[in-house]
Amino acid sequence: MPEPLAWQISTVTAIRTETAEVSSFTLELPTWRPHRAGQHYDVRLTAADGYQAQRSYSIASPPSRAGEVDLTIEKIADGEVSPYFHDTVVVGDRVEVRGPIGGYFVWEPAFGGPLLLIAGGSGVVPLMAMLRERTSAEARPPAVLLHSSRTFDDVIYRDELAALAAADAGLRVIQTLTRSQPPGWTGYDRRIDRAMLTEAIAAAGPSPLVYICGPTLLVEAAANGLVELGVPPSQVRTERFGPTS
Amino acid sequence: MDEPMMLDANAVAGDLAEMFGFEMTAVVHRCAHCGNVGQMGTLLAWTQGPGITLRCCICRDVVVRMVMTPSRTLIDVSGAAYMEIRRT
Numbered sequence: 299m300p301e302p303l304a305w306q307i308s309t310v311t312a313i314r315t316e317t318a319e320v321s322s323f324t325l326e327l328p329t330w331r332p333h334r335a336g337q338h339y340d341v342r343l344t345a346a347d348g349y350q351a352q353r354s355y356s357i358a359s360p361p362s363r364a365g366e367v368d369l370t371i372e373k374i375a376d377g378e379v380s381p382y383f384h385d386t387v388v389v390g391d392r393v394e395v396r397g398p399i400g401g402y403f404v405w406e407p408a409f410g411g412p413l414l415l416i417a418g419g420s421g422v423v424p425l426m427a428m429l430r431e432r433t434s435a436e437a438r439p440p441a442v443l444l445h446s447s448r449t450f451d452d453v454i455y456r457d458e459l460a461a462l463a464a465a466d467a468g469l470r471v472i473q474t475l476t477r478s479q480p481p482g483w484t485g486y487d488r489r490i491d492r493a494m495l496t497e498a499i500a501a502a503g504p505s506p507l508v509y510i511c512g513p514t515l516l517v518e519a520a521a522n523g524l525v526e527l528g529v530p531p532s533q534v535r536t537e538r539f540g541p542t543s
Numbered sequence: 544m545d546e547p548m549m550l551d552a553n554a555v556a557g558d559l560a561e562m563f564g565f566e567m568t569a570v571v572h573r574c575a576h577c578g579n580v581g582q583m584g585t586l587l588a589w590t591q592g593p594g595i596t597l598r599c600c601i602c603r604d605v606v607v608r609m610v611m612t613p614s615r616t617l618i619d620v621s622g623a624a625y626m627e628i629r630r631t
Contacts, residue, residue, distance in 0.1 A: 303557065338553075338556075340557040354557065399557045399560060400566070400584070401566045401567075401568045401569030401584070402551075402553055402568035514546065537551055538549060538550045538554070539550075540548055540549075541548060
């Protein structure tokens with residue numbers, strides 16, 4: 299069995315802005331362990347008086363990058379940890395983390411496919427790790443990403459996803475914008491519903507492996523909708539964020 | 544049960560690993576109430592209280608309760624009829 303999970307001090311080596319509310323933080327780890335796409339790290343902040351706040355953030359980078367991980371973090375206005383990252387952390391800062399964590403909501407190329415990935419907002423982060431992992435795999439199973447965001451500017455990894463889909467006939471990206479749409483928008487303009495799920499299932503192909511990540515109510519709706527459409531519950535893995543958004 | 548607050552056991556996988564000493568979400572369990580067999584990662588998690596409650600995704604009965612204090616950890620797994628932990 300591997301060594302028990304231990305807290306360690308990582309160093310922030312890069313910060314990349316993804317959207318107005320979302321940035322990716324590259325953490326260099328003294329004790330790096332290869333992760334599996336879909337896993338997360340726990341982050342712990344300790345105040346001068348000893349008060350601690352802990353949150354989990356999904357790994358966005360593929361496991362092939364040794365020694366470091368990217369955590370993509372959305373700023374939650376009244377949060378205890380994410381505002382610290384967005385408002386205070388600069389390159390060179392040290393942050394206490396433990397990971398990689400989780401053996402359930404994971405995908406690796408050996409699992410095959412087809413992959414049906416459904417994300418609400420920053421729920422796309424662990425799914426992006428899967429897509430990045432898939433891109434570097436020898437055999438790429440067909441994959442569909444159904445991604446719901448509020449506005450065009452809120453779509454995390456928008457350009458990278460478009461580029462990946464344009465270069466790969468086996469990858470289909472379906473975007474829906476629930477709050478507002480730019481002129482000429484050709485994607486969906488409402489919350490994920492039965493019609494979208496039906497299209498996503500058809501695009502993925504028979505017997506897909508399903509990963510759903512996002513706010514709890516979106517995950518519930520998508521998971522229940524898929525099961526009503528005949529997808530076996532055992533094929534559906536979920537990661538709920540809670541009441542966010 | 545407050546549905547919007549509901550998470551997955553994956554959200555507390557770090558705390559589970561700390562308590563049990565290894566990755567728990569891939570461990571197979573059987574619900575002592577309804578008999579459902581599945582990975583611990585399928586359990587639904589409530590984390591807003593003083594402790595952590597994990598419920599069966601089928602019958603919603605309590606499978607695991609955990610409370611951590613600075614000096615000790617309390618774990619009630621009476622809702623799991625068994626756990627199957629891989630040694631390799």
